[in-house]
Amino acid sequence: VQADVGPGGLRVLRVTAPSASAEIYLRGAHVASWTPAGTDASVIWMSEKSEYTDGVPLRGGVPICFPWFGANADDPSEPSHGFARLAEWELVEAKDVGSTVVLTLRLHDDLATRASAWGHRFEALYTVTVGGHLDLALTVTNPDRKAFTYEAALHTYFGVSDIRSVSVTGLEDVPFLDKLDGPSPLPAEGEAVRFVGETDRVYLGSAETIGVVDPNAKRVIDVKPRESSSTVVWNPWVAKAAKMADFGDDEWTTMVCVETCNVGAAAVTLEAGASHTMSVRYDVTGR
Ligand code: BG6
Helix, strand or coil: CEEEECHHHCEEEEEEECCEEEEEECECCEEEEEEECCCCCCCECECCCCCCCCCCCCCECECEECCCCCCCCCCCCCCCCCCHHHCECEEEEEEEECCEEEEEEEEECCHHHHCCCCCCCCEEEEEEEECCCEEEEEEEECCCCCCEEECEEECCEEECCCHHHCEEECCCCCCEEECCCCCCCECCCCCCEECCCCEEEEECCCCCCEEEEECCCCEEEEEEEECCCEEEEEECHHHHHHHCCCCCCCHHHHEEEEEEEECHHHCEEECCCCEEEEEEEEEEEEC
């Protein structure tokens, strides 16, 4: 693991393991790339237009949305998707385990988070295992004497050859909220997700394995969430991409977000002293 200074002066850890390489920014504990050995490009997508500046989350990679998802319900002036992706995380440990490198990063409450709309005491530990699989695990602990509730999402951007030929399998039987269509859940579609326009769905469940099937690239990315009870699938398409300053106008064709979540009705309540771990494994196979 090499500690380096990246764009905008942000501190970045460059990890080289026998089975893969990766980059992780301390800002947001943000995984920005993961390249398994023998592949020539990162499976994780970053925007060419990402900003690397204070107060602006990176665009792409694996943003950690915590402790709320989307706009804050109590205070719309709070940052979208919570404060964790804007905060500087601390590297607690980096160690070699077999052919992988395991990093542990930490964030806990401070004056600023306690003054936010979600002011609880907390500790978050994030474990990133860089290998032929990429394993991500977010453990949140409540060190206080009263319960709290939080939302969390690992908002991963995957690179694809062309979103118009990609499908997402595994969620066929899961009802969903269509964020573009109003607050009532829609019934499961009974078929894989395909992309024909802006897509912003919160699935009210998950699956053992969710597949990002990319026939042009002859590749499937397997997403294996654990302790996750909701899943977001997002692609901004043309108009929304054009509106985002930190997103290239044509980049919507080459990415899709499949997010391992506990959001909305699946928010986690932690009693005093309790912990919860949500995790996901990514694995790439040819097809
Ligand atoms: C998705 C949300 O998870 O994230 C979308 O469902 C949102 O509604 C997208 O547009 C990107 O959010 P942000 O805050 O990173 O621009």
